Amino acid sequence: QVQLVESGGGLVQAGGSLRLSCAASGRSFSSYVMGWFRQAPGKEREFVAAISASGGIDYYSDSVKGRFTISRDNAKNTVYLRMNSLKPEDTAVYYCAAKVGYYPTESSNEYDYWGQGTQVTVSS
Numbered sequence: 001q002v003q004l005v006e007s008g009g010g011l012v013q014a015g016g017s018l019r020l021s022c023a024a025s026g027r028s029f030s031s032y033v034m035g036w037f038r039q040a041p042g043k044e045r046e047f048v049a050a051i052s053a054s055g056g057i058d059y060y061s062d063s064v065k066g067r068f069t070i071s072r073d074n075a076k077n078t079v080y081l082r083m084n085s086l087k088p089e090d091t092a093v094y095y096c097a098a099k100v101g102y103y104p105t106e107s108s109n110e111y112d113y114w115g116q117g118t119q120v121t122v123s124s
Helices: none
Strands: 002-007 010-013 018-026 032-039 046-051 058-060 068-073 078-083 092-100 118-123
Touching: 002 092, 018 032, 018 092, 018 118, 032 068, 032 078, 046 068, 046 078, 058 068, 078 092
Parallel strands: 010 118
Antiparallel strands: 002 018, 018 078, 032 046, 032 092, 046 058, 068 078, 092 118
């Protein structure tokens, strides 16, 4: 079992930056692929980024590539999402998720554990 708690969301102007954190409790954090997903009002949940268990491989959606960076600190059981050059269309609830495995993937169905989410609002 893994419990996930996100933090770091908030209100930011377009062009600004935020860093989200996701703290994991439970065993064997370093055995899990970690992902970030988001859901905007009236839209389906979508993939944002994911990182392999070791942190050596990352993967991004086209909409955030070059602006967002996912990283992890296995000693602190924490995964991060650094978001730069934010746009109003990035406004959503951001969720972190975990799945057993090595390679990062974008299918939410493959993730076993989810946090409660943190709101990110980007004003124009």
